[in-house]
Amino acid sequence: MPLSDSFFGSRLAITGRDLERYLAEALSRGGDYADLYFEYIATSSISMDDAIVKSATQGVSLGVGVRVLAGERTGYAYSDDLSPERIVKAARVAACIAAGPSQVEKTPLREGDKHNLYPVLTAATETAFSDRVEMVKRADRCARAYDPRVFQVQASFVDNLRHVLIATSDGILNYDRQPMARMSVRVLARQEGSPPQSGHAGGGGRVGLEFFLEEKTPEHFATESARQAIVQLDAIDAPAGEMTVVLGPGWPGILLHEAVGHGLEADFNRKGTSAFSGRIGQQVASPLCTVVDDGTIRSRRGSLNMDDEGVPTQRNVLIENGILRGYLQDRLSSRILRSGQTGSGRRESYAHIPMPRMTNTFMLAGESDPSEVVRSVPRGLYCKSFGGGQVDITNGNFVFTASESYLIEDGHLTRPVRNATLIGNGPETLRFVSMVGHDLELDEGMGICGKEGQSVAVGVGLPTIKIDRITVGGTA
Amino acid sequence: MIDLAADLVQQALAAGATGAECILSEGEEFSANVRMRELESLKEAGSRGAGLRVVKGKRSGSAYTSDFSVEGIRRLVASAVEMAGMTTEDPHAGLPDPDELGALDGDLKLFRGDVADLDTPRKIELTRETEIAALDFDPRIANSEGASFDTHLGHHVFANSHGFAGEYRTSYCSLSAVPIAKEGDSMERDYWYSMARGLEGLEPPAEIGRIAARRALRRLGARKVDTQKAPVVFEPRAARDLLGDLFEAVHGEAIYRQASFLAGKLGQRVASEKLTIIDDGTIPSLFGTSPFDDEGVPTRRTVVIENGVLRSYLLNTYTARKLGMKTTGNASRGITGNAGIGHNNFYIAQGDKSPEEILRPIRNGFYVTEMMGFGVNTVTGDFSVGANGLWIRDGELAFPVSEVTIAGNLNQMLMNVEAVGTDLEFRGSTAAPTLCMGEMTIGGK
Numbered sequence A: 001m002p003l004s005d006s007f008f009g010s011r012l013a014i015t016g017r018d019l020e021r022y023l024a025e026a027l028s029r030g031g032d033y034a035d036l037y038f039e040y041i042a043t044s045s046i047s048m049d050d051a052i053v054k055s056a057t058q059g060v061s062l063g064v065g066v067r068v069l070a071g072e073r074t075g076y077a078y079s080d081d082l083s084p085e086r087i088v089k090a091a092r093v094a095a096c097i098a099a100g101p102s103q104v105e106k107t108p109l110r111e112g113d114k115h116n117l118y119p120v121l122t123a124a125t126e127t128a129f130s131d132r133v134e135m136v137k138r139a140d141r142c143a144r145a146y147d148p149r150v151f152q153v154q155a156s157f158v159d160n161l162r163h164v165l166i167a168t169s170d171g172i173l174n175y176d177r178q179p180m181a182r183m184s185v186r187v188l189a190r191q192e193g194s195p196p197q198s199g200h201a202g203g204g205g206r207v208g209l210e211f212f213l214e215e216k217t218p219e220h221f222a223t224e225s226a227r228q229a230i231v232q233l234d235a236i237d238a239p240a241g242e243m244t245v246v247l248g249p250g251w252p253g254i255l256l257h258e259a260v261g262h263g264l265e266a267d268f269n270r271k272g273t274s275a276f277s278g279r280i281g282q283q284v285a286s287p288l289c290t291v292v293d294d295g296t297i298r299s300r301r302g303s304l305n306m307d308d309e310g311v312p313t314q315r316n317v318l319i320e321n322g323i324l325r326g327y328l329q330d331r332l333s334s335r336i337l338r339s340g341q342t343g344s345g346r347r348e349s350y351a352h353i354p355m356p357r358m359t360n361t362f363m364l365a366g367e368s369d370p371s372e373v374v375r376s377v378p379r380g381l382y383c384k385s386f387g388g389g390q391v392d393i394t395n396g397n398f399v400f401t402a403s404e405s406y407l408i409e410d411g412h413l414t415r416p417v418r419n420a421t422l423i424g425n426g427p428e429t430l431r432f433v434s435m436v437g438h439d440l441e442l443d444e445g446m447g448i449c450g451k452e453g454q455s456v457a458v459g460v461g462l463p464t465i466k467i468d469r470i471t472v473g474g475t476a
Numbered sequence B: 001m002i003d004l005a006a007d008l009v010q011q012a013l014a015a016g017a018t019g020a021e022c023i024l025s026e027g028e029e030f031s032a033n034v035r036m037r038e039l040e041s042l043k044e045a046g047s048r049g050a051g052l053r054v055v056k057g058k059r060s061g062s063a064y065t066s067d068f069s070v071e072g073i074r075r076l077v078a079s080a081v082e083m084a085g086m087t088t089e090d091p092h093a094g095l096p097d098p099d100e101l102g103a104l105d106g107d108l109k110l111f112r113g114d115v116a117d118l119d120t121p122r123k124i125e126l127t128r129e130t131e132i133a134a135l136d137f138d139p140r141i142a143n144s145e146g147a148s149f150d151t152h153l154g155h156h157v158f159a160n161s162h163g164f165a166g167e168y169r170t171s172y173c174s175l176s177a178v179p180i181a182k183e184g185d186s187m188e189r190d191y192w193y194s195m196a197r198g199l200e201g202l203e204p205p206a207e208i209g210r211i212a213a214r215r216a217l218r219r220l221g222a223r224k225v226d227t228q229k230a231p232v233v234f235e236p237r238a239a240r241d242l243l244g245d246l247f248e249a250v251h252g253e254a255i256y257r258q259a260s261f262l263a264g265k266l267g268q269r270v271a272s273e274k275l276t277i278i279d280d281g282t283i284p285s286l287f288g289t290s291p292f293d294d295e296g297v298p299t300r301r302t303v304v305i306e307n308g309v310l311r312s313y314l315l316n317t318y319t320a321r322k323l324g325m326k327t328t329g330n331a332s333r334g335i336t337g338n339a340g341i342g343h344n345n346f347y348i349a350q351g352d353k354s355p356e357e358i359l360r361p362i363r364n365g366f367y368v369t370e371m372m373g374f375g376v377n378t379v380t381g382d383f384s385v386g387a388n389g390l391w392i393r394d395g396e397l398a399f400p401v402s403e404v405t406i407a408g409n410l411n412q413m414l415m416n417v418e419a420v421g422t423d424l425e426f427r428g429s430t431a432a433p434t435l436c437m438g439e440m441t442i443g444g445k
Helices: A006-011 A016-026 A084-095 A131-147 A211-214 A218-232 A251-264 A264-272 A331-337 A368-375 A428-432 B002-013 B070-084 B120-135 B207-219 B236-250 B252-255 B317-323 B356-360 B409-416
Strands: A031-049 A052-070 A073-079 A148-168 A174-190 A197-206 A240-247 A293-294 A317-319 A360-363 A380-389 A397-409 A412-417 A420-425 A433-436 A446-450 A455-460 A467-471 B019-035 B039-058 B059-065 B141-162 B166-181 B186-189 B192-196 B228-234 B277-280 B301-306 B345-349 B364-374 B384-395 B396-409 B435-443
Touching: A006 A031, A006 A148, A016 A031, A016 A052, A016 A084, A016 B409, A031 A131, A052 A131, A052 A331, A052 B039, A052 B070, A073 A084, A073 A174, A084 B039, A131 A148, A131 A174, A131 A218, A131 B384, A148 A218, A148 A467, A174 A211, A174 A218, A197 A211, A218 A397, A240 B435, A251 A264, A251 A293, A251 A317, A251 A360, A251 A397, A251 A428, A251 A446, A251 B384, A264 A331, A317 B301, A360 B192, A368 B345, A380 B384, A397 A428, A397 B364, A397 B384, A397 B396, A412 A420, A412 B141, A420 B396, A420 B409, A428 A433, A428 A467, A467 B384, A467 B396, A467 B435, B002 B019, B002 B039, B002 B070, B002 B141, B002 B166, B019 B120, B039 B070, B039 B120, B059 B070, B120 B166, B166 B207, B192 B207, B207 B252, B228 B236, B236 B252, B236 B345, B236 B364, B236 B384, B236 B409, B364 B396, B384 B409, B396 B409, B409 B435
Parallel strands: A052 B059, A073 B039, A240 A380, A360 A455, A420 B384, B228 B364
Antiparallel strands: A031 A052, A031 A148, A052 A073, A148 A174, A174 A197, A240 A467, A293 A317, A293 A360, A380 A397, A397 A412, A397 A420, A420 A467, A433 A467, A446 A455, B019 B039, B019 B141, B039 B059, B141 B166, B166 B186, B166 B192, B228 B435, B277 B301, B277 B345, B364 B384, B384 B396, B396 B435
16 A cells, blocks of 8 residues: 555655655664654543443544664654654654664665454444444343342443554555454342452454454353352352462463563563573473464454564464473564564554564463363362463562362362462473363453553463462462 | 633533533653663653543533644544433533532642753763662672653643633652562562652662662572461552552442442441551642642542541542542543542551561561562452562561462451551552551462
């Protein structure tokens, strides 16, 4: 697509000559690389609470970020005013990081490669607002009808449509149109003699409204959320201490995100601050484990046609049969480490400096029958759903909180237990994986990952796995 | 800016709204990072945004934009009015009553010009001094995630159709360091920081670097302890994190939804009588202070828990109406959406024991310096988080501990508070002294 036909060319009249001028300004004081990230994002959100549509919001944000790299140094400035004077000013501020004559040969801009992973004709953001209002109403009705013990329902539908343009001093010009939609349902249930319990379900992806009409309906999320809340009404205290834990398929893949994913981001590794630093080629997991980060899966929440530095995303093998294979790179790290690009440079918005991030992180399926996995455990915990997690990448310790789990007694799931945090150590815990199921599932599309104050959308996935030893933080 | 806000309110009324409120926010941010003695990054930029909430009868809708062009503003107004047409009538929707509006008098000392005047080379120098102090503190400080100096200058404007119009400026600066200690197979990081409205309020860079280094070093060689029940002491930095959970539990939205273990317990004993928790938006120069909240209501001092008795929730206008109460001046919002609820300076009142006195009687216990994860359920009070810290033996800090969990229930934990320290200090808008929580379950080996 020629620049003049792109969103920024046609709507905001940005020309190739403008881009070259801004890049030249960014490199006017030296430096060995510069890039521009233009972003226009339209967002809407609707929420229902107390059985009424309580809030409806929409908004627009636009701006440009200018970055200059000089050796290991980064200069960054941004502007939410796209007038040429303001962009030039931002470019000059970013240029201050560099000193000396420019080392960069002027390269004409040519359109870069990218995938076509979310060819959504009409983004949810472009549909009639009332159609999306209907989604939250359906979810509210369904959750309330699920069980008389349900007494509170909050349903929301949040979507955005982001247009980006990236131009780099090494001559790449790339655009993308990135739709995103997510539905979320939160339910409270209560019964005599015990406190209320909550359930939460949600999902979506880089999809249009038809996804919520045909594939994962409002009723699907409402039912799942209400089911969780009702199950928790009978939960008993979780056990405490080291034990065998079986993780169910899908969202429990957050284990991989925390236990290995962050620790393999190249910025930490080039600085030697990760527990995984210098361990490429070493055994860090049981031979049953192969873990990949794949930004190229169609329509997924964590997928991107190109990363936020204009590099096409790809499938990166992080751990292969237990052996550590590679890190996730952004441009800065791959330049310094002289390694290939992995399409992992991401940023929250034009106001943020890109860094290596995950996309969709999951473990490949194994050979075990999931029911065999549970049957093999005399006493332990089965975790079906999780809340958030966190990791200290330096010592490798990570936590994640089980929001729906069951005791395993003599190979059978028995009582549901209350929320409990599990804690392990990245380079050690996956060594204790002794069975991997054939039932790989990706999550439903509600992950948000935070790093150094920047949030980006991610996905995770997991087959059923058995971990022989991990610490469970219950009270019993 | 204040004229623009008032004008946006008028445009909304002209477009059919019966009430409107507008928030404008401008900010300038700067950040310098130094790592391993070298400048690593510089970031500098300014931005602004406008948020408009309109009321049409008993319906409300909102819109926001960063586009201040004539067309951008026109779309903002049209969009907010359109959104109001999408919502359901809600008898509790609307602006605060006119007699609730207002602003605190006097200089709250939220803005210091010296932050804006400092030149970039000096900022980089301060950052470098901070990191070098950490790196040079001990040969085992072998690596670093760097040090940073951050500043922010803000300008907040608020106007509504009851005739309220107010504005205030804020400044902020902070210095922080994240050193990494290494010995044998053990590698640990920790951090320390100082933040203030103006430069003179910052602690000396060398002091920040040294404290950060000491904190990282004392974690070296951490081990996992056996699973057991034992008394748990939270150091101030960890006790502060508990306040975040307690805020969620007294948050007006959680209260009217019955989604808090403290809902319906006003006037009841919910904690040890040693515990008093206060929210105060009026203390000059602190980070949770402002002359008015994000609905134009003056901030105030609210005693939330007084000697163990629950005295107040934290409310904005909407949740107060739902509960048949009065707003506590805790409306908080960014540019997008409706006003939610935020705390002002939310803190645990100082107690009567020094940290040493708190530790002395404990023969075997856990001194928590950091909690990890999101394992606190404020609906039920169930509490289960990852933790690291130091083991207490015979009243002394004996050895570092990590990869364990601590678990209990907030209902019981609050009742079990055995001692509150004298060491309260504000580093941000929440603050707590050392807290001895009584017995909890520690999950380890």
